[in-house]
Amino acid sequence: MWRDLAPIGRDAGSGGYRRYAWTAADADCRAWFKDQAESRGLTYEVDRNGNQWAWLGDPEGTDAVVTGSHLDSVPDGGAFDGPLGVVSSFAALDELRSRGVEFTRPLAIGNFGDEEGARFGLACVGSRLAAGRLTVEQAHALRDGDGVPLPHAMEKAGYDPSTIGPDPERLARIGAFVELHVEQGRALDLSGDPVGIASAIWPHGRWRYDFTGEANHAGTTRLVDRRDPMLTYAQTVLAARREAELAGAVATFGKIVVEPNGVNAIASLVRGWLDSRAADQSTLDTVIAGIEQAAREQGERDGVDVRVTRESFTPVVEFAHALRDELGRILGGDGGGIPVLGTGAGHDAGILSASVPTAMLFVRNPTGVSHSPAEHAGEDDCLAGVTALADVLEGLACR
Known part of the structure; x- marks a missing residue:
């Protein structure tokens, strides 16, 4: 067989x-x-x-x-x-x-x-x-x-x-x-x-993070003038690792979609999917809240809008x-x-x-x-x- x-x-x-x-x-x-x-x-x-x-x-x-x-x-x-x-x-x-x-x-x-x-x-x-x-x-x-x-x-x-x-x-x-x-x-x-x-x-679930910034030229746009969602996404990935490690849980961004997805273009949208799991509901709630808070705070600094959607959850x-x-x-x-x-x-x-x-x-x-x-x-x-x-x-x- x-x-x-x-x-x-x-x-x-x-x-x-x-x-x-x-x-x-x-x-x-x-x-x-x-x-x-x-x-x-x-x-x-x-x-x-x-x-x-x-x-x-x-x-x-x-x-x-x-x-x-x-x-x-x-x-x-x-x-x-x-x-x-x-x-x-x-x-x-x-x-x-x-x-x-x-x-x-x-x-x-x-x-x-x-x-x-x-x-x-x-x-x-x-x-x-x-x-x-x-x-x-x-x-x-x-x-x-x-x-x-x-x-x-x-x-x-x-x-x-x-x-x-x-x-x-x-x-x-x-x-x-x-x-x-x-x-x-x-x-x-x-x-x-x-x-x-x-x-x-x-308990575990999947959350979609939409990071919306502004598309622009990678070679001519000053760093200070950028609204780059990739920066916010990257910091959120690091925050997920940090929150999970502190709580004894797991959190993973394993899938990503980028628009317009050009080598010489600043992205207008980065969409990432978070998978997170923990031994109990309280711990999972703490991890998810910490990741979302870190994403929103970083988004404010970067001029990037952050939207979080829970796509699935299993208690x-x-x-x-x-x-x-x-x-x-x-x-x-x-x-x-x-x-x-x-x-x-x-x-x-x-x-x-x-x-x-x-x-x-x-x-x-x-x-x-x-x-x-x-x-x-x-x-x-x-x-x-x-x-x-x-x-x-x-x-x-x-x-």
Whole structure:
């Protein structure tokens, strides 16, 4: 499975993946998922929001156990973030069948659409729509960098955008959702464990900063006469690092658009996107307020207008304690023994947690590198993740 999926959407130059929502690469990933489902005799379907499902047992049944993740990527992302969870889900089902287990609850594997938000700027679109955490109006307003609206992109890919929206009936049939994911950090590497259990997801969000100045000639305009938004942006980037460091949080400006974007021109507009995360809401609020205040103060000195727009936000997610404890019992015995760790990365499991009992398994990442072609997990650890997921699914769906 891994070998067949690996070439899809891979850029020959960077070695990273560009599997953006509702593109040709995304279509190839979806075709791969469908083939995996049908080759195993599973019932395949696509829901109203474009999420894919592969069912063992009655799709209309209740108290189902669901696993899976996503197949899309960030720009030039790694091979493991998302796909490891989907591949491992099919492999875990194969393992359970080889054990000859009998399922007492419906089992499903899911591929949630547009988890990374690389194309339309909002993460977890598929799961947000299903859970009612993204309205139809908000979804229709999403546009990619070329101005293409989300509904048009879906329609061009062969899906009917008129059906998108909350899917409470489907979610009500799910008794537990367990997502396996490569760890996006080094906690397991430092502890020496191949697999861990998630405790919580930090609160996090994305903010767009628009710095508006005045376009002018780079060679003839005196420094004192300039209203250069690039200066304000640069100072705001430094302020973000400072505020995050003081608070023990993280803050990153990772995307920027410049107009008119000429080498010999002073910019008229610099638009930057801030991603910030912290262990608790109070800390995150402090960091965000500090960054915005620094930006506005610098803007006044530079003669630059600063506008801040919050584009997305996810509050802290405490995974269902009962389900988390059950995973610990299944994998570590009554005495425990499997590490439990928090994460600053968002996931579909976090979005669905308000509607469905959710849990997560992490597979060790020896370098901690993620959202990069250097992202990696060893084969032995990946196989340990499959075994752990199979054990969990057997404990939940075969009792």
